[in-house]
Amino acid sequence: MEPIPASKFEEQYNLLRYGSGYYSGFQTEFGKIGDISDEATATKTLNCSNLPHNLVKNRYGDVLPYDDTRVILTAIDNVEGSDYINANWISDIQGNSRSYICTQGPLENTIFDFWRMIIEPEFNISVIIMLVTAEEKDKCCQYFPLDGNALYEDINVELVNFEQTPTIFTRTFRVVRGDIDRVVTHLHFTAWPDHGVPSPEEDYIALSDKADEANSGNNPIVVHCSAGVGRSGTFCIVHSYLHYIRDFVTAINSLPSISVAQSIVSMRNERMKMVQTPEQYEFCYKTIFKEFKKIQQEIKNQEAQQQQQQQEQQ
Numbered sequence: 333m334e335p336i337p338a339s340k341f342e343e344q345y346n347l348l349r350y351g352s353g354y355y356s357g358f359q360t361e362f363g364k365i366g367d368i369s370d371e372a373t374a375t376k377t378l379n380c381s382n383l384p385h386n387l388v389k390n391r392y393g394d395v396l397p398y399d400d401t402r403v404i405l406t407a408i409d410n411v412e413g414s415d416y417i418n419a420n421w422i423s424d425i426q427g428n429s430r431s432y433i434c435t436q437g438p439l440e441n442t443i444f445d446f447w448r449m450i451i452e453p454e455f456n457i458s459v460i461i462m463l464v465t466a467e468e469k470d471k472c473c474q475y476f477p478l479d480g481n482a483l484y485e486d487i488n489v490e491l492v493n494f495e496q497t498p499t500i501f502t503r504t505f506r507v508v509r510g511d512i513d514r515v516v517t518h519l520h521f522t523a524w525p526d527h528g529v530p531s532p533e534e535d536y537i538a539l540s541d542k543a544d545e546a547n548s549g550n551n552p553i554v555v556h557c558s559a560g561v562g563r564s565g566t567f568c569i570v571h572s573y574l575h576y577i578r579d580f581v582t583a584i585n586s587l588p589s590i591s592v593a594q595s596i597v598s599m600r601n602e603r604m605k606m607v608q609t610p611e612q613y614e615f616c617y618k619t620i621f622k623e624f625k626k627i628q629q630e631i632k633n634q635e636a637q638q639q640q641q642q643q644e645q646q
Contacts, residue, residue, distance in 0.1 A: 333368065333594045338587035338624075345621050349614070358617070362610040365593050369600040376400070376604075385413040389445070391436045395559040401602040403433055405448050417445045419560065420603035421552075425572040425595040432553050432568050433457070434603050436560040437464055437472025446475055447487045450516060450554065451509045459547045461539070461567055462520040463557040471558035476505065476518065486510070499523040499535045500542060517546035524563055529615040533622050540571045565606030566616055569595055573620045581627055585634075590624075592616055 336344045348357035380386060381396035390396060397403070401420045408414040419435035433455070438446040450457045464472045476482070481490035486509055493504035501520040506513070521539050524530045543553055553571075557563035569592065580588040596613070599606040607613055 333364075333591060333597065335589035335591040335594070337589050338628075341587075341590055341621070341624060345617060348617065356610070356614075358614040359610040361593055362613045365596050365600075365607075365613070369597050372597065372601055373398070373604065376601075380416055381418065383413060383416075386416045389413075389416060389439065389442050390418050391439055392559050395436065395561055395605060397603065403435070403449060405445065406452060417442065417449055419449065422568055422599055422602050422606075425569070425576055425598070430552050431572070432555055434560045434564045434568065434606070435554065435556045437556050437558045438475040440473050443473065443475045444484045444487065447484050447489060447507065447509075451487060451507055451512055451514065453512060456549065456551045457554050458514070458516055458549060458551050459543050459553045460516060460518045461543060461553060461555040461564075462518065463524055463555070463563040463567060465522055465524065468558065472556070476503070497538075499530075500539055502542070519543060519546070524557075529566075529611050533615075533619040536570065536619055537574065537623060540567075540574050543571065544575075559605070559608075561603060561605040562608030562612055565596070565599060565603070565608065566612045568599060569607060569616045570619050573616075574623055577620070577623060577627060581631065585631065587624065587628060587631070590620070592620065 348361060350357070377399045378396045379399050380402060381390060395418070397418055397420045401422075403417055403419040403421060405415045405417055417435065419433050421430045422432040422434050423429045424431035433449070435446070435449070449455065450460065462472075477489060477491050479491055481488055488508045490506045490508075491503055492506050492515075495502045499522055501522060503518040503520065505516045505518055507516050508514075519539060519542055521530075521536075523535055530536050547553060555564045555567050572595070573590070573592070577588060580586070592613070596607045596616075607616060
């Protein structure tokens with residue numbers, strides 16, 4: 333789980349990709365991630381999520397938010413459990429806390445809670461990433477208007493713009509509650525099957541970049557799939573590493589060491605089961621590696637150009 337130097341990253345990627353014997357290296361290492369995560373989180377508590385009045389708000393009984401990192405909503409007077417939502421704060425891979433909120437796809441009885449989380453003044457959310465497809469109606473309810481507006485108790489959500497590419501539906505919502513009036517960008521990635529991974533990776537990198545364009549204030553990004561752990565965790569890992577690699581190169585014009593496995597362990601310490609399958613783990617690596625190679629080539633081209641200029645000046 334030690335960080336891999338940039339000079340060894342391609343070699344390590346290929347070792348994991350091809351492996352030896354029946355199991356690929358990704359499957360073997362993914363098993364180790366599970367063992368380490370289980371040991372690290374053995375003393376974590378789930379008290380709030382298991383309270384009787386909160387049990388009905390959980391989509392899956394085996395995906396619950398840890399008490400120490402759960403998102404706490406502003407409580408509604410005389411409403412038991414109104415501060416609860418099945419969601420956790422997630423740090424990015426550089427240790428910046430509260431970079432993401434990973435949450436389950438809303439249930440019919442938690443739509444209001446979801447929009448309360450979005451409109452919380454302290455959180456200042458401006459981007460939502462949705463990673464379930466339209467066909468997965470049993471995995472996420474319709475929690476936003478497809479046209480016009482919808483009222484969720486005292487929160488009005490109005491669709492003000494819609495654009496689409498083959499893989500991303502971009503909706504702009506105006507969300508109003510009392511004197512809070514906020515514009516929220518909703519990015520619905522439509523090319524991720526529940527039991528698979530997206531292809532090509534460039535589409536996913538485009539999703540990450542689009543999230544950054546919409547999140548000009550560098551606020552926490554809300555990410556959800558169905559359970560809020562597999563596809564959601566994958567987004568957080570990839571998005572974090574794209575930032576990290578680009579920032580590192582900008583600062584010192586070289587590539588950083590990388591430890592995708594350790595980053596997943598760290599995120600699982602904040603929300604259980606983040607990156608849920610070996611296939612998702614491999615997809616993280618493959619997408620990060622694609623960006624790594626692209627930037628590596630850009631650095632080589634820049635160095636060659638500088639060398640040529642120096643030769644011409646001599």
